[in-house]
Amino acid sequence: MKRLVKVSLILSCMALVLSSCNCYKKMLKKVDTVQTSCTPAVLSLKGSTVTADIKVTFPPKYFDEVAVLKVTPVLVFEGGEIAGTPKFVQGENVKDNYTVIPWKTGGSYTQTVTFPYDPKARLSTLELRMESKCSNKCSKKYREFIPFAAMPVAQGISTVQNDANQTSYLVYMPDNFKKVTTISQDAEILYQINKANVRKDQLTSDQIKMLNDFVKENADKEKVTLGNIAAKGYASPDGPVKFNDELSKKRSETGKEAYSKQLGMDAKYDIAAYGEDWDGFKELVEKSDIKDKELILQVLQMYSSPVKRDEEIKNMSSVFKVLAEEILPQLRRTKLVATADVQSKTDAELKAAVDQNVNSLDLEEMMYAATLYKKNSEKAMIYEAAAKKYNDARAYNNLGVALAKQGKLDQAKKALDQAAKLQSAPEISNNLGVVALAQGNVAEAKKYLSSLNTKDAKRNMALVELAEGNYSEAAKGLSGYNLAVAEVANGNLAKAKTALAKEKSADADYLRAVIAMREGDSKAAIANLKSAFSKKKSLKEKAKTDVEFAKLFGTTEFLAL
Template structure:
């Protein structure tokens, strides 16, 4: 019986000693935690893209890491009221059977952790804490002291203004519009006599009506009449020039009774340009050979000689082409005064359509002089009912909806424009703008890549995405020479403080509070206290939310105790 009790006592004693040793091993690691060394990059955490990336190297000294220990390390960004953890890392002593990274007891060792987590606004004032627990021989884990290893998070990239640029369709509205009517008088070969039937043709009647209507319309002013005489390119060039002059004079006399405005006469001579156009439009056999002669030779006589060598073809040319070139062109020019702005606005916003309907160009112009975006949307909505097949109207309507954050309406308008235009690149750009505005960068980038060539706006928009992705070098390239807030921000994020300073100075951003805040950050990076304080004052005056941000913003960390800085942000 005594022997049995002795065995029980020995077992209890052994267990107690084991627990004591185990706890002692953990306690030693806890007590020696201050000897652990840390290297962190970056030393102050910074948001890049939409994440906070960090690299941490932990160095354990010799005689620290218990051979039976399992240490679980969890780096975390901690702020008041919350935290976000990186992936955990498991380390183990030499006698532990497991998959963790082994740290030697005798020589110590190190491990490097790299990871990233999504950025949150609360991280602006935070710390990077290394949380660890240690377990000896599978016992309950005991926490090691937390280690603060970095401050965080600089989030200057969040100042990016989501100003992706839409491309509106330009209107061709002209207040004073040049209008014209054209007719012609044909002549027989080598003659300059106006035949009576030439003055009764349909195009001549239309020209006379144009003149009569213009004379009655107070908004139309007849300006002049051009009369140009031509000759077909056959025979001596000097003869043809004289013939063209005679035809111009004859035509001018023939219409003098009906045309009372100033006449401007010109003799064009041999009409090789007209010959080329008629040949290209004809179905004459071997016409490509004829056209090649025109390209090869510039001298009229040589051209004529080469063409006449093709006798069969030339006879067809003489029958179908040359008679049309023996003529005088008559062009009556007038200037039409457009509607006033007030009338255009009234018609564009009318609830009911009237007989005086605006043209497409007038509707597009009306939207540019509307008192606000709501009125412009009404105008283009009305226009879309009258011209439902015009993609430019829907495109510009979509741009207005984007500005108003009416994304569903914008999507429908751009979809209509995309279908009607057969995928115009400017519409693709605008679909990309809409995607970016809604936070879908991947779709936005796809549209911008398709839209390449639509305008400088496309590259600028790709620059916006590159900043959001954290690719600041590419963003700077995409923004090019644009002097905007975002272009200056990209240069600053890319480490070009001087370039950022020059760009924000050139930018037209006097009313933009963020521009002054950016200048203050530049002041901090260049150690210019006056620049910090003066610009922060304006930024806070224009947008009081910058006061709270500046109090936390680690861009100003070396000035948190500066009296002038504190007075500015308190």
């Protein structure tokens, strides 16, 4: 977009320029006729630099044949400035190799300028500082560059790409807290071959005593619900299948009856028969030191028929005696299993413990208790206590996440580094990448994230693309608010509004205000800013120096906010 600029003259040189005979005397009088344009008119951060295309047009019969201009683009901001690469232009009779501007027809030049981004330059002006000299016609003092004029050509700098929520895809590591824990105790009643009667000595074993203690202890215990006692009957796989099925059923029944009398208290039972115990047979053989056990296991794999298995194993006369004496007797049994469901602390009890003494909780209770709080500061307090007491990688990781979400990036990195020392996990690497990106260390972020193949790591790599100015690529991996940021940065306002449709955060309202300003709707911009500020007061300070709202600066509506 071309525009005629009001020129800021360098007053200190006016007397010299106007009172002396020099090649640029007439040029200075008509400097207002020089036209400038800049694309974009509002400078934008892309990646780590600010780039713009400048065009300067000199009118016909303006540029003196022996004049030379040095035009330096300078980014000016409160507290400093950054100078770009100068451009030299010359009249037709100058014997240099600069861009020539004919006197009769005039002419123009274009220049791409790039500045490293400095956060202090967020609200700045890009101006062209012109210095002039004569080639050879005038005296020596006019053959040195002296200040000529300064022309503002653009405002800056829009930093929309930095508005992404870079901590969106941090990952908490899970707790192993269970609201109900099932505990169990078991015992076995062994039988003689082909029999189902319970011998007295089978009810006096240490296993039976431990089972009795378990049942009686948990029968009326607070927060404990005793389950049914299972009586599971089995037969060894060394007889007819049908016979063994009936035998296992009888064993489950006699085992239950005998144990019930021995226990001497009311309890509920579940009775089940499992026939020939081939799984148990395989397990015992695998654990044994039988010489030919690999051959036995091979037979089990080769035949699916229980009858064929039994037949083939019996044919191995060298090992069958060992099996009959050491393995098969252990399979003739009723297995008794008692279970109890233990209720853990309620959410209210956990919160009360946090208030009174968080260190009274065990690790899993702490890890779960932190999830009951919304404020990241509260989460961080609990995770920090867990990390210090138990030196657990998950606790340090989750502490790092909670700190990063508060913007405490240095502390977050310290916690995550400790987590990484204790355990190698994709969640920790992901979070270290996020923190590195939030601290502006893009290369470090890529190091952590590029090797991961998780959903969150891929999203964070999209944020890396956004930080590097690759907006189209970034948009492929983002959604919601962060996608809207990428689309605004890429100039796709309609897509950005679609991405924001379900977003209700303060940052989303702020971005809607930016979109409204770019569409020329200042009324909508003010309304969205009002909503954003009501949700997040810190955005007021941001808006004061946001070039996106430069047209509102000084207006009653903007100041009222």
